Amino acid sequence: MWKYYALLSALFAALTAIFAKIGVKDINSDLATAIRTTVILFITWGIALAGSHEGEIRNINGHTWLFLVLSGAATGLSWLFYFKALQVGDVSRVAPIDKLSVVITICLSCLLLKEQVSAKMILGAVLITAGSIVMLIK
Template identity: 65%
Template sequence: MWWIYALLSAFFASLTAIFAKIGVKDVNSDLATAIRTVVILFVAWGIALGRGEIKGIGELSKNTWIFLGLSGLATGLSWIFYYKALQMGKVSQVAPVDKLSVALTIVLSVIFLKETVSLKAAIGAVMIIGGTLVLIF
């Protein structure tokens, strides 16, 4: 079942790139990111509230708050740089280069989470890195 959510994520991420490229045409990319963030804020909290999933918020550990905060910070920085790149470049180049994050995530999961990676995943990561280099140069 996880792969259905992953495919939906990929589909909506591709729409994000298309809509964002159109949206940043006549606006500062930082302002565009701020607007997008407000929309996401309302959608995410609306879903959490609507499904009654905020009852345990007071019981979250300090560690959870720290790492969710760091994740939010990383997401925000990713979006800021992504929107700037979209404003300056072609979406057909920016979006695939942004997906270098997949290969970087595989490497970082081995370093920080001590995950093991299959040969197939390692080859895929190398191919993503190679494809990214082809797109850049």
């Protein structure tokens, strides 16, 4: 089932890039990111409240809070830089560079989480990197 969720994530990430490129055309990219984040805030809290998950907040420990806050900060910074890149660059060139996050994630998961990396994963990371480089060449 996780593969379907991942494919849906990729689909919506692609739509995000297209919609964002159009959306940042005439406004400051930081303001565009703030608007996007507000929409996400309402959608995700709506889903959490509809599922009656608000009561679970008091069960979250400090360690989990810390890493959720760090994840949120990293996401916010990623979006700010992504929207700025989309505002000044071509979406067809920004998106592949952004996907280098896959390669960086593989490296960090190996280093920080001690996850095993297979030859197939390394090959995939090399191909993603090569593809991103090819997309950069004019």
